[in-house]
Amino acid sequence: MGSKTLFKWSKQITSSQVGQLIKAEKDLQKALLIFDSATAEYTNGFRHDHNTFGLMISRLVSANQFRSAEALLDRMKEEKCSVTEDIFLSVCRGYARVHRPLDSVRVFHKMEDFRCKPTEKSYITIFGILVEENQLKVAFRFYRYMRKTGIPASVVSLNILIKALCKNSSSIDAALRIFHEMSDHGCTPDSYTYGTLINGLCKLGKIGEATELFNEMGTNGCLPSVVTYTCLIRGLCQSNNLDEAVELFEDMKCKGITPNVYTYSSLMDGFCKGGRSSQAMELLDLMVSKRLLPNTVTYSTLLHGLCEEGKLREALEILDKMKLQGLKPDAGQYGKIIIGFCDVSKFQEAANFLDEMILGGISPNRLTWSLHVRIHNAVVQGLCSSGNPSRAFQLYLSMRTRGITIDVKTFDTLVKCICKKGDLHKAYRIVDEMVLDGCIPDDGIWGAVVEGFWDRTKVREPAEFLQAELMSELANT
Numbered sequence: 067m068g069s070k071t072l073f074k075w076s077k078q079i080t081s082s083q084v085g086q087l088i089k090a091e092k093d094l095q096k097a098l099l100i101f102d103s104a105t106a107e108y109t110n111g112f113r114h115d116h117n118t119f120g121l122m123i124s125r126l127v128s129a130n131q132f133r134s135a136e137a138l139l140d141r142m143k144e145e146k147c148s149v150t151e152d153i154f155l156s157v158c159r160g161y162a163r164v165h166r167p168l169d170s171v172r173v174f175h176k177m178e179d180f181r182c183k184p185t186e187k188s189y190i191t192i193f194g195i196l197v198e199e200n201q202l203k204v205a206f207r208f209y210r211y212m213r214k215t216g217i218p219a220s221v222v223s224l225n226i227l228i229k230a231l232c233k234n235s236s237s238i239d240a241a242l243r244i245f246h247e248m249s250d251h252g253c254t255p256d257s258y259t260y261g262t263l264i265n266g267l268c269k270l271g272k273i274g275e276a277t278e279l280f281n282e283m284g285t286n287g288c289l290p291s292v293v294t295y296t297c298l299i300r301g302l303c304q305s306n307n308l309d310e311a312v313e314l315f316e317d318m319k320c321k322g323i324t325p326n327v328y329t330y331s332s333l334m335d336g337f338c339k340g341g342r343s344s345q346a347m348e349l350l351d352l353m354v355s356k357r358l359l360p361n362t363v364t365y366s367t368l369l370h371g372l373c374e375e376g377k378l379r380e381a382l383e384i385l386d387k388m389k390l391q392g393l394k395p396d397a398g399q400y401g402k403i404i405i406g407f408c409d410v411s412k413f414q415e416a417a418n419f420l421d422e423m424i425l426g427g428i429s430p431n432r433l434t435w436s437l438h439v440r441i442h443n444a445v446v447q448g449l450c451s452s453g454n455p456s457r458a459f460q461l462y463l464s465m466r467t468r469g470i471t472i473d474v475k476t477f478d479t480l481v482k483c484i485c486k487k488g489d490l491h492k493a494y495r496i497v498d499e500m501v502l503d504g505c506i507p508d509d510g511i512w513g514a515v516v517e518g519f520w521d522r523t524k525v526r527e528p529a530e531f532l533q534a535e536l537m538s539e540l541a542n543t
Contacts, residue, residue, distance in 0.1 A: 338371025
């Protein structure tokens with residue numbers, strides 16, 4: 067075997083030696099060769115133990131090679147090597163990382179077959195994975211199974227249960243009931259318990275109850291974390307309690323809790339939605355001075371607020387800052403700028419940014435399709451209204467090439483604009499393509515085309531021929 071010649075093993079190979087080599091090897095396939103070569107035909111008597119098996123399984127899981135990882139688990143069973151709980155949990159967490167929670171449950175249930183009795187740690191890990199992945203029905207079933215097995219209620223397990231119940235408005239009252247009954251189970255709510263409930267209440271718009279719980283935290287000796295502050299600040303902003311959100315922001319700084327990017331972004335969002343984008347920009351400067359880099363959400367929030375207030379110059383500055391930071395604007399961010407220019411009748415500038423977006427490789431997808439249709443049609447119509455039919459026609463052709471839907475108003479505006487410029491061949495082509503797309507030209511479009519031909523000399527016969535041909539095509543669609 068080639069693996070035998072990769073390394074010169076000493077006569078006394080140790081588990082530690084094999085483990086160090088596997089850790090040091092960055093290439094996974096070479097690490098596997100090291101693993102296999104150590105036991106090649108067992109000529110030196112070395113066999114892997116749970117340490118080297120666990121290390122190799124961990125490497126495979128990190129590379130999402132789950133089938134190979136589980137094959138090594140089976141090999142451990144065949145070779146009568148004890149399999150630890152942590153090895154199983156590494157596989158379970160790996161499946162959770164790629165959003166395959168039911169595979170995590172399957173691997174968990176394999177533990178008994180390997181004579182590895184799961185402890186409370188394993189049960190809570192699987193329960194947490196199911197809740198995190200929104201497999202709530204399975205999670206509640208698993209919780210009942212966990213309690214039936216004899217796993218006692220604990221602060222950790224009850225926190226996870228409360229988190230699951232906070233995900234729906236129909237079960238938030240049950241979450242609060244469990245919270246109030248925690249002491250009956252010998253458990254004391256901690257900061258995570260309060261934070262989970264406050265987050266859930268804020269997401270459901272129950273800001274008053276969330277604020278009451280937040281105030282209760284201090285009296286019970288639980289310190290709010292930056293996450294808890296941020297959740298409540300976001301909730302206050304979304305419920306238009308902006309001044310209270312600002313007070314809470316100042317309060318957390320006074321208490322030595324440093325706001326993070328999400329805290330700043332939440333407050334900026336509140337400022338922008340409240341028509342106070344100037345204060346949002348001041349907050350951005352403060353955030354940057356604290357050496358916190360804005361993220362895509364921060365920039366989107368500012369772009370939306372500035373464009374809504376017609377502050378396009380400031381919006382363009384934000385777009386430039388985003389690019390300088392190495393972040394690529396998406397369709398939504400370009401769309402805000404483009405619509406902003408359309409709103410102030412700067413259609414040439416809107417078209418330039420549309421070109422930039424297209425050249426940047428931003429194509430329509432399932433989520434952004436309607437946005438692409440809206441901004442493309444708006445720019446074509448705007449270019450026509452501002453007397454730029456050539457640019458409008460170029461964009462029209464681009465839309466057809468990329469399969470972006472052209473609405474009836476765009477066809478109407480484009481045909482009439484091009485007819486006025488006397489380019490009747492283009493107008494005929496557009497009407498022809500309009501009919502092929504299943505749109506029925508109205509009297510205004512027919513009139514514009516025919517009038518264009520009549521305005522030219524010796525065109526009675528071609529005009530009649532054109533009208534007859536288009537009517538024939540329309541009848542056949």
